[in-house]
Amino acid sequence: xxDPSVAAAASDIGIGLAxxxxxxxxxxxxALALRLRGRGAKSRxxxxxxxxxxxxxxxxxxxxxxxxxxxxxxxxDGAPTRGPDEGRPRGAEPLSADVAxxxxxxxxx
Numbered sequence: 001x002x003d004p005s006v007a008a009a010a011s012d013i014g015i016g017l018a019x020x021x022x023x024x025x026x027x028x029x030x031a032l033a034l035r036l037r038g039r040g041a042k043s044r045x046x047x048x049x050x051x052x053x054x055x056x057x058x059x060x061x062x063x064x065x066x067x068x069x070x071x072x073x074x075x076x077d078g079a080p081t082r083g084p085d086e087g088r089p090r091g092a093e094p095l096s097a098d099v100a101x102x103x104x105x106x107x108x109x
Contacts, residue, residue, distance in 0.1 A: 055063070
């Protein structure tokens with residue numbers, strides 16, 4: 001006869017394998033897909049080469065904008081002058097009067 005504890009252990013092993021095998025297969029497939037698309041873990045820099053730390057276009061643009069602001073002619077009070085678009089993030093346009101509206105009048109609460 002089959003011992004009940006052996007049957008329970010075999011059942012637990014079967015359930016564990018039924019869960020572990022698909023999880024490992026999906027995880028391996030995802031890791032392989034990310035690696036092939038260039039989003040996975042990166043290998044170290046080959047010997048004799050140097051990792052690039054050159055500034056990106058975004059960093060260069062921010063630096064150029066900061067330089068333009070810093071080199072602006074100072075106003076009478078000593079504060080640097082700015083053009084209408086300098087110092088504001090791209091796409092952030094000021095609200096027009098009809099969009100902004102007027103603040104509500106203060107009244108009793």
